[in-house]
Amino acid sequence: MPVGNGHQAALISELVAGFGARPEMLIQILHRVVEQFGFVSEAAIRQLADELNLSRAEVHGVVSYYDDFHTEARGRHSIRICQAEACQAMGSAALTRHAQESLGLALHESSEDISLDPVYCLGNCACSPAIMINGRTYGRVTHERFDELVGAMGGDD
Ligand code: FES
Known part of the structure; x- marks a missing residue:
């Protein structure tokens, strides 16, 4: 959500x-x-x-x-997958693998369109596993929901 x-x-x-x-x-x-x-x-x-x-x-x-401090997302879209404890307990490692395979990106990697990064707690632990897409947090993200969200990003902006 x-x-x-x-x-x-x-x-x-x-x-x-x-x-x-x-x-x-x-x-x-x-x-x-x-x-x-x-x-x-x-x-x-x-x-x-x-x-x-x-x-x-x-x-x-x-x-x-400092070079580390980008003022824009590196890809046109930023996807961050929570790797902290509550999300790990709810399958964020498998979700991360799914994301890496479907996007063809490793964590910390970026294509022209998408940057894929880890994040350590989005304050959404009750709805693990959580991800953030372009600054919005989504909870209870299944592999299917991930694919839907990524599909919906395509022509959005
Ligand atoms: S541990 Fe993932 S949102 Fe808190």
């Missing part, structure tokens, strides 16, 4: 709070944002600047200095 960008904003707020909202932790926070979402969106930059009491230029400066 889609959760949307409000969910992304809530997760970023949690991350910031987890680091005590300390501006000097910006780089660590950015690493976590990339782990979760694959890239640092403009919305995330605005939110981080607000919540850490930094200017947007300061956050942008750090993001553009």
